[in-house]
Amino acid sequence: MVLLFILLPLFEMVSQPSWNDLRETIADEEVRSAIFLSLTCSASAAAISFIFGTPMAYLLARTDFTGKKVVESMIDLPIMIPHPVIGIAILSLSGRNHWLGQFFQDIGIQLLGTKTGIITVLTFVALPFYINTAKAGFQAVPCRLEQVARSLGAGQSATFFRITVPLTWRHMITGFIMSMARAISEFGAVVIVAYHPMIAPVLMYERFTAYGLKYSQPVAVWLILICLVLFLLLRVVSSPIGKKN
């Protein structure tokens, strides 16, 4: 029944538009560029999460310090905060009357209505998903393996690349895909920071408000298909992890 509740709406939506509608929609230059923008921005956000999140995740998995719980809570914050609030918060920072915003403008970085802004917002929402997955991966590698590698003469970085990474790359890729999927799904935060350039969810929302349900459905179907492909990838990559349990 729970499954039905989740699947029925998706299935019905996918089945309602005709093939013709779908073909017409994907032929639309605006739709294609929106989907492309969604994908590139999400991938960039996931990549940024990967670069900055990996050391953070390793630190959280291996060390124990007072206030670790607080840090972990802070990393989870973006999951919990209402999406428009995230957009507003990031805009607050980049306004011209704020020193940081001023600094960014001086070096030519603008968030409102730019790709940079979209990527910033998406990184904000995607980061916790990457860090949590990678952290779980690092925690699953026994400290002892690293200790033994050290005692055999491997330095810290040799140990990390020869022992830790080979045992966690699946988790890292899973985290990458999860954070990318989370970024693709974001709408509320992006719509505040950048209505234009238009990412796919924003385009869909615009079609819905401007033309109604029937015209937004084909875009939704395309978006969902792309998400499903991502998702299948995720499961294929992560399945050997599941088998270990």
Added chain:
Amino acid sequence: MVLLFILLPLFEMVSQPSWNDLRETIADEEVRSAIFLSLTCSASAAAISFIFGTPMAYLLARTDFTGKKVVESMIDLPIMIPHPVIGIAILSLSGRNHWLGQFFQDIGIQLLGTKTGIITVLTFVALPFYINTAKAGFQAVPCRLEQVARSLGAGQSATFFRITVPLTWRHMITGFIMSMARAISEFGAVVIVAYHPMIAPVLMYERFTAYGLKYSQPVAVWLILICLVLFLLLRVVSSPIGKKN
């Protein structure tokens, strides 16, 4: 640095509005009723997740069947699907030209622009968070404890309530709070199903588009404070679980 990236926008946003703005905003009847609506709808969504999600989570934790991975993937779907798509999918189902929508209307249930619609959408996004947390809780209880209880004469339901529940209620509560927090944060899916009655994120979005950043900030601050309270609760409740590790 990762922490700074998450905290700085939030901190700056909270510090920008004056006390006066905040007081005026909370005095606004519209703001108060939007926040109240957000809270009640989210709580309802979390409660529905609790009722239907608990058996599902137990089933997933205790049994092993072919296609379990597929079922788990399906439960995770709502996390990945773009939020406006969720709204459109649910609306697709409830339209008058669909048999299910027809049936709902016959028994007086309407989704578009109603509280019922909001709760349905929020449950859709909140459910995976509850199920995954509860499942982790059930998995942490060794099967052996339940088996021993059975061998001592306790039936299936006695075993569940005397052994399983006492050992997982923390996870269950954590799951409840997480799913509620996730529901409060939702905007993209709700805005499609029900612009009115207005939940807090929608109100905030409206203020942003109608009056600009400065007028949306106080609402955002109030919403963030409420989320933080929820979040603190979550951490207080779940901390003994963390200690066990």
Added chain:
Amino acid sequence: MIRINQLTYQFPNFTLGPIDLHIEQQEFFILLGPTGSGKTVILESIAGLQKPHSGDIFLFGKDVTRVAPENRQVGIVYQDQALFPHLTVQENIEFGLRYQKNKTKASKAVLAGIIDTLGLARHLKKSTTKLSGGEKQRVALARALAIQPQVLLLDEPLSAIDPCFRSDIQRLLRQLHETLPTTFLMVTHDFNEAFYLADTVGVISKGILEQTGTVEEVFQRPKNKAVGEFVGMQNIFTPQREGRSLYFAGLRIDAEKTSEGRNVGLRPEDITVGTTHSFPDGFMVGRGILQSMTLQGFGCEMTIDCEGSTFLVHGDKGNIRDKGLTIGEQIYLGFHPDAVHYF
């Protein structure tokens, strides 16, 4: 009385059975086998916690194959104790009481007796996490015995306990078995435990029940090589025909007792050594080269090569020192013909 008929299980990497087993009332039966030989699965099938692939299980004449675990009156004690962590010791022990039909005063007295025997009276109010391994195991025993089960199943109850406390629990098990009307079925991989506790033993290996019988029977007359090795016959040889007689390690054996292709087994502790040919009358005596000699506890372990066959011998340390044995030298070994086992 427990009767198992043609029990089988199919696991992805492992097949168990078909197992036939019969255990008398009030017997102390020990199922011996190495780790991973399917012992725990048999216990859980008797308790109703695993559904067999095929076969039937009877408890006291009643077919219980399809009966739910809570209706079987079978107590189970696991190696890892599986105490309920949210309950105190007392709550753990009394967990099963409310489901018993005859909550008479008599059963309360029995419970008090069990708590007393197991020395748990002063721990009753404690949390189970505060107990040592041995104490936990005693709580698990008390909890299983509190419901006065017809059958008590024990899954390697001694292996998770520090060696110093093992003998205490062993003594306790013996005592409980002597005073209670319960049938005990225990699985273990340690044949010393079986020697100390069991009335009857069964040896299981790779999912097959190789031999059942009294302790003496199985230990003195193992049916095949697998059982022989498992019960401590570290010297196993296959005699060769030479002319009309059978020989191993240069020793002639009575052709009546065995035939070609079968094995002979000797325990290391049944062999004595010396530098001269003087052994008691009737002993079989061989000559070999002392290859190694290692002290072990208060004993000594030697390997001796006799015409290409290597004997492992356990001896008394002092005894051996007196005889002045030297590695690489010629040495005699002897044993009573009764110490030779044929299988």
Added chain:
Amino acid sequence: MIRINQLTYQFPNFTLGPIDLHIEQQEFFILLGPTGSGKTVILESIAGLQKPHSGDIFLFGKDVTRVAPENRQVGIVYQDQALFPHLTVQENIEFGLRYQKNKTKASKAVLAGIIDTLGLARHLKKSTTKLSGGEKQRVALARALAIQPQVLLLDEPLSAIDPCFRSDIQRLLRQLHETLPTTFLMVTHDFNEAFYLADTVGVISKGILEQTGTVEEVFQRPKNKAVGEFVGMQNIFTPQREGRSLYFAGLRIDAEKTSEGRNVGLRPEDITVGTTHSFPDGFMVGRGILQSMTLQGFGCEMTIDCEGSTFLVHGDKGNIRDKGLTIGEQIYLGFHPDAVHYF
């Protein structure tokens, strides 16, 4: 040579040390102690994997307290083996080689020798997950020895192995120690392993190093009750003054050898029993009541009450059967005065 000076650790529920320890080059030193007594922490501090709270560690005269583990040339073998699961047996063994400065042909020959000694040649291409416990332990040994460490640390290498294979690994350790120029430091809770392997032992209990010395010293002359109990003296009594002499269990002891308030200890296997008063000359003989008699393996365990003191006695089963002992009857026990230990 390993020298540890005033090493201490503070953990939330446990304090270790201060520990002073000195181990000679090429010695086989065994640190004995119950689970949770801090043995592993000492090993990890020598390997540099745990930072001590205070104190210094010297390896071959060099202060290594602050040296990174990869620069210490110390191999470590854990109870759980800690093999790298993503590498084959060969890749595991050769993991440390590329970090060694002297990659000469000689070291390749040494490696081949180690693989040969440990019998791993035919497993080299296998995944480590396909190995048995004993094989895994041998891979872990080979991996640690491949870097030709100055010191090899062994953390209960035998306890995770099935009992049947334990003696193989034990023999192997002895052999490796005899052929390699490496100092061995092993921790264990099993004093039989120490008896078989160690040159020198240290007994640690609750974070304190109670006694160090040769195996004989520690086993025959335990310094205090804690050590005595740990090395198998299950009969420990406190003699009482009566008049001008000291007595325990009705037996008078030489007042020169001990003083009031100290303990005497006797191993169960050093006591012989009989129904008559006939014991060898010079034996101390006591009279008591046989309280219990339980068969255990090929021996027998008896408890005998002598004027309020209970003796635990191990005897030979056949021997005892011949003497026809009965529970509840009067019995004599005797032992050589040298078997009594004072501490």
